[in-house]
Amino acid sequence: MARSDQGAPVSPATRPGIGPVLTPGRWALITGASSGLGSEFATQLASRGLHVALVARRAGRLEELAARLRADHKVDAHVVVEDLSRRDAAAAVHAAVKDAGIAVDVLINNAGLGTSGDVIDTDPARIDELLQVNVTALTGLSRLFAADMVAAGAGAIVNIASxxxxxxxPHMAVYSASKAFVASFSQALAVELEGTGVRVVTALPGATATEFAEAGGRIPGPASMHARAEDVVASFLTAVDQLRTPLVATHGRADAAMAALLPKLPRRPALRLIERAMRAR
Ligand SMILES: NC(=O)c1ccc[n+]([C@@H]2O[C@H](COP(=O)([O-])OP(=O)(O)OC[C@H]3O[C@@H](n4cnc5c(N)ncnc54)[C@H](OP(=O)(O)O)[C@@H]3O)[C@@H](O)[C@H]2O)c1
Incomplete structure (x- = not known):
């Protein structure tokens, strides 16, 4: 059995980093809460009794969701309207919740957007926006809130990669590269934070029915094959619950197989395969 600094035995439930984190009365901050996976994260966390801070640009949608969660689950819901493509967005969100007296226990870094088409045909403003939201804001929010959680001795961060x-x-080069950054950054952060009481889960969703395509991204495969957001989010929250929190979480066998096997294939033929699949759409 593990021992505390004072030499007393420590049960698994009280050992830093492996106690339950998604418990009633804690605060979760969810970026991209106005639709899709983010809205579902907010709903499932509120149904577990967590208070929620909701971040996105569409104020109306956030207010509507906040009102519903307050009524349905008797939790507090705080709205932070922020454009995460602004350079100082992470600091602004951090300051906004501090000013509201909220200590964030759980951070869901979910906001993201995609590109579709070749790099040379993509509007450079769209590329900048994507990198700011998918990479810069996620990194800044992780850094700021992880420091608070380490000081508190507990917390959880879920970073949504893909x-x-x-x-x-190929044909979604900037998007896939941004998600490779998230996956790399997030797993390294998880190990940096081991022993602090803060767990980090890198979530790798596959094709999921959301508004992602309407917002300019690409969801591969036929709509009938797309997973339901509620099932995907439930899988990721289960990963956070586990005593031995996995570094990386997927939903369903097909996504798990793709995440495990694709990096192991000989690179050039594998890239050709992906290129054909993406071009066919
Ligand atoms: N759906 C899939 O098949 C799939 C697969 C793998 C990974 N993912 C990832 O899952 C995450 C959630 O996507 P989704 O599928 O749920 O798509 P979605 O329905 O389009 O939701 C995207 C969310 O991100 C927010 N967002 C976008 N740009 C923003 C900005 N500049 N500032 C603040 N918030 C912004 C949007 O809010 P506002 O527009 O209100 O700002 C929205 O709430 C993304 O990181 C995505 O890359 C999705």
Missing amino acids: VAAAIPA
């Missing part, structure tokens, strides 16, 4: 992080994807 199965697209497993291999470079």
Whole structure:
């Protein structure tokens, strides 16, 4: 059995980093809470009794969701309207919740957008926006809130990457590269924070039915094959619950197989395969 600094035995439930984190009364901050996976994260966390801070640009949607969660689950819901493509967005969100007297126990770094098409055909403003939201804001928020959680001795961060992080994807090159950054950064952060009481899960969703395509991204495969957001989010929250928190979480066998196998294939033929699959759409 593990021992505390004073030499007393420590049970698994009280050992730093492996106690339950998704418990009633804690605060979760969810970016991209106005639709898709983010809205579902907020709903499932509120149903477990956590208070939620909701971040995105569409104020109306956030207010509507906040009102519903307050009514349905008797939790507090705080809205932070922020454009995460602004350079100082992470600091602004951190300051906004501090000013509201909220100590964030759980951070869901979910906001993200995609590109579709070749690099040379993509609007450079779209590339900048994507990198700011998917990479810069996620990194800044992780850093700021992880420091608070380490000081508190507990917390959880879920960083939403993608199965697209497993291999470079021609015709969505910027998006897949941004998600490879998230997956790399997030797993390294998890190990840096081991023993602090803060767990970090790198989530790799596959094709999921959300508004991602309407917002300019690409969801591969036929709509009938897309996973339901509620099932995907439930899988990722289960990963956070586990005593031995996995570094990386996927939903379903197909996504798990892709995440494990794609990086192991000989690179050039694998890239050709992905290129054909992406071009066919
Ligand atoms: N759906 C899939 O198949 C899939 C697969 C793998 C990974 N993912 C990842 O899952 C995450 C959630 O995506 P989703 O599928 O749920 O798509 P979605 O329905 O389009 O939701 C995206 C969310 O991100 C927010 N967002 C986008 N740009 C923002 C900005 N500049 N500032 C603040 N918030 C911003 C949007 O809010 P506002 O527009 O209100 O700002 C929205 O709430 C993303 O990171 C995505 O890359 C999705």
